[in-house]
Amino acid sequence: MIQGSLDVFEKVMDLAKRRGFIWPTSECYGAVAGFIDYGPLGAMMKRRVENIWREFYVIREGHYEIECPTIAQEAVFIASGHVKGFSDKMCQCPHCKEYLRADHVAEAGNIHNASTMKNEDLAAAITSYICPACNEVLGNVAVFNFNLMFSTTIGPGSQRIGYLRPETAQGMFVDFSRLLRFYRDKLPFGAVQIGKSYRNEISPRQGMIRLREFTQAEAEIFVHPDEKNHHPSFKRYADYSMPLLTYIQQQNCEDPVEITMREAVDRGIIANEYVAYYVALTHDLLVTIGIKPERLRFRQHLPDERAHYATDCWDAEVFSPRFGWVETVGIADRTDYDLKAHSGQSGTPMTVFIQYEEPKKTERRRIIPNMSVLGKQYRVKAKSVFAALEHATPTPDGADVEVDGEKIHIPADLFEVRDEVIEVRGEEIVPHVIEPSYGIDRMCYAVLEQAYDEDIADGESRTVMRLSPNIAPVQVAVFPLMNRDGLDTLAKDIITSFHARGILAEYDDSGAIGRRYRRQDEIGTPFAITVDYESKENNTVTLRSRDTMKQVRIAITDLPGTVDALVKGNIPFASLTP
Ligand code: GAP
Numbered sequence: 001m002i003q004g005s006l007d008v009f010e011k012v013m014d015l016a017k018r019r020g021f022i023w024p025t026s027e028c029y030g031a032v033a034g035f036i037d038y039g040p041l042g043a044m045m046k047r048r049v050e051n052i053w054r055e056f057y058v059i060r061e062g063h064y065e066i067e068c069p070t071i072a073q074e075a076v077f078i079a080s081g082h083v084k085g086f087s088d089k090m091c092q093c094p095h096c097k098e099y100l101r102a103d104h105v106a107e108a109g110n111i112h113n114a115s116t117m118k119n120e121d122l123a124a125a126i127t128s129y130i131c132p133a134c135n136e137v138l139g140n141v142a143v144f145n146f147n148l149m150f151s152t153t154i155g156p157g158s159q160r161i162g163y164l165r166p167e168t169a170q171g172m173f174v175d176f177s178r179l180l181r182f183y184r185d186k187l188p189f190g191a192v193q194i195g196k197s198y199r200n201e202i203s204p205r206q207g208m209i210r211l212r213e214f215t216q217a218e219a220e221i222f223v224h225p226d227e228k229n230h231h232p233s234f235k236r237y238a239d240y241s242m243p244l245l246t247y248i249q250q251q252n253c254e255d256p257v258e259i260t261m262r263e264a265v266d267r268g269i270i271a272n273e274y275v276a277y278y279v280a281l282t283h284d285l286l287v288t289i290g291i292k293p294e295r296l297r298f299r300q301h302l303p304d305e306r307a308h309y310a311t312d313c314w315d316a317e318v319f320s321p322r323f324g325w326v327e328t329v330g331i332a333d334r335t336d337y338d339l340k341a342h343s344g345q346s347g348t349p350m351t352v353f354i355q356y357e358e359p360k361k362t363e364r365r366r367i368i369p370n371m372s373v374l375g376k377q378y379r380v381k382a383k384s385v386f387a388a389l390e391h392a393t394p395t396p397d398g399a400d401v402e403v404d405g406e407k408i409h410i411p412a413d414l415f416e417v418r419d420e421v422i423e424v425r426g427e428e429i430v431p432h433v434i435e436p437s438y439g440i441d442r443m444c445y446a447v448l449e450q451a452y453d454e455d456i457a458d459g460e461s462r463t464v465m466r467l468s469p470n471i472a473p474v475q476v477a478v479f480p481l482m483n484r485d486g487l488d489t490l491a492k493d494i495i496t497s498f499h500a501r502g503i504l505a506e507y508d509d510s511g512a513i514g515r516r517y518r519r520q521d522e523i524g525t526p527f528a529i530t531v532d533y534e535s536k537e538n539n540t541v542t543l544r545s546r547d548t549m550k551q552v553r554i555a556i557t558d559l560p561g562t563v564d565a566l567v568k569g570n571i572p573f574a575s576l577t578p
Helices: 008-019 040-060 074-080 102-108 119-125 169-174 176-182 247-251 261-266 273-288 337-346 371-390 440-451 487-500 513-522 533-538 556-568
Strands: 022-024 036-038 071-073 087-092 099-101 144-147 151-154 160-164 189-198 213-223 241-245 257-260 296-300 312-320 324-335 352-369 398-403 406-411 415-429 432-439 452-457 460-465 476-480 505-507 527-531 540-545 551-555
Touching (some): 008 452, 008 460, 040 189, 040 213, 071 151, 074 160, 074 337, 087 102, 169 176, 169 189, 169 213, 169 432, 213 273, 247 296, 257 261, 273 296, 273 312, 273 324, 371 406, 452 513, 460 513, 487 533, 487 556, 527 556, 551 556
Antiparallel strands (some): 087 144, 241 257, 296 312, 352 415, 452 460, 527 540, 540 551
């Protein structure tokens, strides 16, 4: 139960700053909006979230991780469409001169999907709205598109334009040919990347939710377009159910409905098994890091919200009392858009040869030019004439071709038409891409916000971060009752045994035991051990659960294995006998 006049965002951010989770960046010079530092506990927690993501995507799904530079040359983002179209709608308050997200101003006034409106219509719609920075009525303002990419130049004095990547995804697309070879030319395969992305957000005022530098964890799964309804492991999630908010329900102002993935695919609610599989996996992953299922929903993009090339797109949204439903993960079927775009821009084929089970016989017409006559006649143009002739449609009279804008008639006696039956072993196809794209900072904010709690312990109010043990920065605390009589040495030996097992254990011998518990509760340490005088006699200690505050006595030799199992969620604390 959270009390007091501050909302949970303010309380969580205050705790996060005070205890070393999140800090404003370069604070001594005045922090810059849209950038944050992860302090010692925040960085550890973030790493744990990323590693759970890796357990799902790299270890279990077998999608290997790659690491590309965060700066790429202009051609990459011309092909991806970011140079031309990666922009937000911006206006400037005529009173305080603050730059504002025009669509956010409109949405705060209950205009839906303002980001898809035309700039003139949006400008007209917000004239009577209040500027969120100075509270004056905006009046007539111009709305224009602002490209969100940070640009730079590559090399000294160089004219070579580069951009800080606005998503990690493009690295996987441009590496497609090498990835294909790595996966021995077989579909489906996936590649993932966790790293920084950069967007010059217009007015980032939402803490960790909207940053100018943030961490994404993205997977690109390359699949045969005809196989999207045959995910090889679909049965793992076929019966998995969750609330889905379809675009039709949104249009009819209806609530989400709980539904299994099998039913969602069979009823055409989710486009195919691949998208449904990653929707379910995402739900599974978010719950694993501690997101409460009742604060999680999956919302389908509305047809005018979806990228023009995407056939289906779902956002995992997490509810925040401060920010409402926050998009935290996007899962999209991006079709063959990215590979075709990069193949066109770079001139590198990005296809996969799919061998038929049995070779197919097909008829082929070949036009064979009389090289010696045509060669003499057309000299420098001869090569182009031969090439054009190959694709011509001959008549009994001859064939008409066009070379460099010139129409040329080739008489029928200067080429031979040969109809043949050939065996075709397979075909080149451009794979489709299914992309689950996670915002790690938003996940971190969500778990912090949901973990924050206040209750009463030993007659005193306590602040407790009920972080899932698998992401808690410090996994166990060890307290000697007194820092003498060998209790301190025994506690330090226990710490060493935890470290040997890769468990982060913190030693604390200062102050009353109650105060030490409170310090650890506040940073979310799920388990605490007290070494007392009985420990010296029978080699046991007390092990306390942060959430229930219950304690059990346990043999010192069992500690590393038991705490490891508790942290991983393999056993519940309640299964330990007091
Ligand atoms: N490759 C697809 C892509 O980048 P996106 O919806 O723009 O899709 C994916 O971004 C995720 O990245 C979002 O769901 C969100 O969690 C995170 N994200 C995007 N912009 C962000 C920002 N400015 N600050 C923090 N996280 C952001």
